[in-house]
Structures are given as C-alpha cells and as structure tokens.
Amino acid sequence: MAGLFTPNLTETCHLLDAGAGVGYLSAAFLNHAHRLDLNRIELDAFEIDPSLHSQLTKTLVSYQTSLNFKVKLYPQDFIHAASDWLSGNLFAQPLPRYHYAILNPPYQKIHSHSPHRKALRQVGIETVNLYSAFIALSLLLLADRGQLVAIAPRSFCNGPYYRPFRKLLLEQAAIRQIHLFESRRQVFKNDNVLQENMILHLERGLQQGDVTISTSTDNTFHDLSQQDYPFHHIVSPSDPECFIHIPTSQESRPNSLSSKFRYSLADLGIQVSTGPVVDFRLKPHLRQMPDSETVPLIYPLHIQDGQINWPQPQSKKANAIALNIDTQKWLYSKGFYCVVRRFSSKEEKRRIIAGLVKPSCCQDSQFIGFENHLNVFHINKQGLPPVLARGLMILLNSTLIDQQFRQFSGHTQVNVTDLKQMRYPSLEVIGDLGHWSEEGDPLTQEAIDNKLTTLLQ
Structure with missing residues (x-):
C-alpha cells in the first residue's frame, strides 16, 4: 500500500x-x-x-x-x-x-x-x-x-x-x-x-x-x-449507476465473445424480481410437506444441478405454503421460471447458481411460491416460454456469465440490480441453448461452456 x-x-x-x-x-x-x-x-x-x-x-x-x-x-x-x-x-x-x-x-x-x-x-x-x-x-x-x-x-x-x-x-x-x-x-x-x-x-x-x-x-x-x-x-460512461467493473487476469474471454453480450434484460423483454415469500412473515401458513390445500414453496436448497429437486422431506425448511386469501398475492402463476440463488457460499466456484422451475413442480396447483432468498426471472409475473427458461438457466450457469458478474461484484450476494445491470446474448442464442438442453446430453460445466462459446462465435 x-x-x-x-x-x-x-x-x-x-x-x-x-x-x-x-x-x-x-x-x-x-x-x-x-x-x-x-x-x-x-x-x-x-x-x-x-x-x-x-x-x-x-x-x-x-x-x-x-x-x-x-x-x-x-x-x-x-x-x-x-x-x-x-x-x-x-x-x-x-x-x-x-x-x-x-x-x-x-x-x-x-x-x-x-x-x-x-x-x-x-x-x-x-x-x-x-x-x-x-x-x-x-x-x-x-x-x-x-x-x-x-x-x-x-x-x-x-x-x-x-x-x-x-x-x-x-x-x-x-x-x-x-x-x-x-x-x-x-x-x-x-x-x-x-x-x-x-x-x-x-x-x-x-x-x-x-x-x-x-x-x-x-x-x-x-x-x-x-x-x-x-x-x-x-466505469461505463452510459451507466447511471456508476458500477465499477474490475477485469481480472483469469478473465480471458476474447473481445469477439464479449461483444455478443450486449442486451439488457429489458431489451430481451425479461424481468427479474426477488422472491416475494418472506417465510418468517408468513410462518403460520408454511407447511413441511404439501397437501391438497397448499402450493409448492421453492427455496434455494431445492436448486440442484440446474434443476429443482422438490420436495425435500428431510429439510428443516418448509416445502409448501397454504393457498388462501392471505398468501395468494405473494404467489406466482404456474409456469416455467428460471431462479437464481441470492447468496453463494464463501468459496463456491460460481457466484451465480441457477435452476429451472417446470410446471410439473406445481402438480395440480395453479400457483407456486418463491422464497425471498431467490431471484426469479419472469414476464409480468407469468412464466417464461419453455425454451427461453431452459436457455436462460444454461446461460446463467456458464463460466462466461460468472466472469462478467465478478467484474463488478465481489460480494456473495446476487442482487436483482446486479442481474439487471448485466448484459446478455441475444434471444436467439439463449433459445439455441434451450433447444440444446433438450437433447439429453449431460449438462456438465465443460459442455455448457463449450456450447455457449460455439454459439457466440
């Protein structure tokens, strides 16, 4: 110093x-x-x-x-x-x-x-x-x-x-x-x-x-x-937030690839919000396991390898929330969503950890709850088109996105503001990732990164 x-x-x-x-x-x-x-x-x-x-x-x-x-x-x-x-x-x-x-x-x-x-x-x-x-x-x-x-x-x-x-x-x-x-x-x-x-x-x-x-x-x-x-x-001269980006030696992304990340979520017609269910405020309505009067409640712990593993009976967290007049305003409609954990552990390899929520999660219910420690990608609080949701999940779990995020955030928290500030590739690229994910190939980190690099070239 x-x-x-x-x-x-x-x-x-x-x-x-x-x-x-x-x-x-x-x-x-x-x-x-x-x-x-x-x-x-x-x-x-x-x-x-x-x-x-x-x-x-x-x-x-x-x-x-x-x-x-x-x-x-x-x-x-x-x-x-x-x-x-x-x-x-x-x-x-x-x-x-x-x-x-x-x-x-x-x-x-x-x-x-x-x-x-x-x-x-x-x-x-x-x-x-x-x-x-x-x-x-x-x-x-x-x-x-x-x-x-x-x-x-x-x-x-x-x-x-x-x-x-x-x-x-x-x-x-x-x-x-x-x-x-x-x-x-x-x-x-x-x-x-x-x-x-x-x-x-x-x-x-x-x-x-x-x-x-x-x-x-x-x-x-x-x-x-x-x-x-x-x-x-x-510091981008066009950024009203004056975010300070810090490139590091580990970020070797070629300019030809970084130039493809030029769209905001608003440009893509996608919105992101913090999960509205604050569990301690709705504690009387939480249920350990689902029943005929509840809807699924998704926590960060349900995200595993890009998918949603729900319910988890051994978890100390609730797996469901009662559907009634007091809770419905905090719920989303059944659909495809991409969710991101708001917090990563101290030395986790990636800061952004995303999962895909499918309508099948909701079983017979028309609603689903997202807990406050999740960020939810949606369109006017409705689900995303299936291919877009799948592609967005793949993209957010890529090394290129993680490197971009690390340039301006050194915190373990991933805020909605951060996700809005980031730049994304085109809807076409995200859609191609979604179609690729349906082919059944293992979604390893190497496979995700190689596929995204191929699509951006």
Whole structure:
C-alpha cells in the first residue's frame, strides 16, 4: 500500500492515517518516505480506541530519530472530527489539507438515523458503512493532487446503496490503481467479511486516465499480475449507476465473445424480481410437506444441478405454503421460471447458481411460491416460454456469465440490480441453448461452456 504512493512535489508532507490502530500503515509509509523526496512529515493519526494508544505511540516514536517527523494523535471519532471541520463548524478542531492518506478503515454498517449518518450528511456524504465513510471524508480532506490508498471490501463497486459514494469518489478523484484479492479467506479473514477485498489508489483533482488493475490470490502476492485498462472498461460512461467493473487476469474471454453480450434484460423483454415469500412473515401458513390445500414453496436448497429437486422431506425448511386469501398475492402463476440463488457460499466456484422451475413442480396447483432468498426471472409475473427458461438457466450457469458478474461484484450476494445491470446474448442464442438442453446430453460445466462459446462465435 505504501509503495503505491508517488512523489507529490511537496517538501512538507501532511499525512493522514484515519483508524490508525497500532500504526503499522503509518510505519510502512515512513519506511517508503525516502522514495517521495520529503523533507518533513507531519502525521495526524486518528484512533478512538485508548487501549491501542500506547502501542501506536511506540510504533511511531522511533522514526523521530531518523526522519524530520512529527506525529499528532487524535483520540476522537474521525467521522465527527472530519465532518465538523469540513462543514465549517466554528468550534471544530482545524485540520490541514493532506498530501497523503493511508487507511485500513473499520467495517460496520451505519444506521440511517445514527449520529454518524447525520454528521456525514452535513458534508454531503450519503453512505451505509464506516469504511466508505472513512474513505469519503479522507478524500475530501486531501489537497489538490493529494493521494489516498485504502484497503477495503469491494461491496461499494456495485449496488444501489453505494451509488452516492461511487459518484462522490468519481467526481472528486481519479482511480489510479485497484489491487484485487481474489480470496475472501485470506484478507479480513477474522472479520466475517463475505466479499473480496481490494486496495484502492486515488488521486484528487487528477484527470482520469487508464486504470492499473492488479490481482493476487491473497496477501502473499506470490501470483501478482497487473494490466492497464481504459477507464471506460472500468466505469461505463452510459451507466447511471456508476458500477465499477474490475477485469481480472483469469478473465480471458476474447473481445469477439464479449461483444455478443450486449442486451439488457429489458431489451430481451425479461424481468427479474426477488422472491416475494418472506417465510418468517408468513410462518403460520408454511407447511413441511404439501397437501391438497397448499402450493409448492421453492427455496434455494431445492436448486440442484440446474434443476429443482422438490420436495425435500428431510429439510428443516418448509416445502409448501397454504393457498388462501392471505398468501395468494405473494404467489406466482404456474409456469416455467428460471431462479437464481441470492447468496453463494464463501468459496463456491460460481457466484451465480441457477435452476429451472417446470410446471410439473406445481402438480395440480395453479400457483407456486418463491422464497425471498431467490431471484426469479419472469414476464409480468407469468412464466417464461419453455425454451427461453431452459436457455436462460444454461446461460446463467456458464463460466462466461460468472466472469462478467465478478467484474463488478465481489460480494456473495446476487442482487436483482446486479442481474439487471448485466448484459446478455441475444434471444436467439439463449433459445439455441434451450433447444440444446433438450437433447439429453449431460449438462456438465465443460459442455455448457463449450456450447455457449460455439454459439457466440
């Protein structure tokens, strides 16, 4: 992280370490200071946990004998201190314009009515997690051409909740480099963060150019690789959501194939919705097994090898839901549907796991229920044409789709917004996949990928 910084043409450097912990990131910066031609370094270290102050001081004090270095420890809440100063509060403690900021910010949700949310809104920051709040505030505290390097989860790259943060980031700074850790187990392994993690290098006031994307499996960097990409490959100029796509070295799809993925679901006339049955809210109507007064209730656990294995008598989840005036509005009509699990396990090979729902699942019922942990592809809450449903299931279980999804989502959750944002091949290609699936050949991963590649060439 410290090695990413470049000389700033300043002799006296103001350095910010927000959430300094025991000072290891600041120490790393100081170890690299000779590369930056700095005559004097003034560090502001924010750390709210008093139990860390002694070790933080011990880590940094040794540098005062070898460098022209001064440190000031701020024991207060960084969000409140920075927001007060940026908002023009007359009683706020003055802060300088920083030339460099190095961060390992805390990770925790910010509730909508919390004091932190109120403080952030005073300076025009709308975000939902402490890590993005720390990055946003640090960015606003930078001087022109100031640089920020932070390690953070990747969740801000997509999804509606982080849209204001992405827009602020892209308006205020240029992305110089993104380093992606492709294993969720290695970095933040003790923090239960179910998403990939990244190092982000930003420069405030710089005109956006190409972005360096580097990747490694983990923090040993033994398999480090990097490549420069035009910015429009990272953020599409036509995307109002400002999703940040991160190509990786594992994605070797030729341009001739990627160019065939150019249709949105809206272009194809297909809709996708989150399963409407929230089981704890309809608990009195759930049944372990179906009977004459129920309809099937499909959970993610029913998806197996692209098909729906229903019912599952040994499951702790319900297999059916009563059909009555209280439940019918949450049900779909009998038909062919493609469903996708909203969550994958931590190290599952594919993020998108799809299954095909057939009318035969419904037996004699005219309705079917989809539990809230599924995304459902439909047409006006009616089933899809059979060939389209089969083809869509095959497509969504392909490696090409999984690679596209990983470019802008590092989270284990697959949201409806993500599926709408993605691009798909033509209805003709999806239909051909559907016809092929009816031929009875085994639907192995290799067979699916080979067939899709053939159709796209």
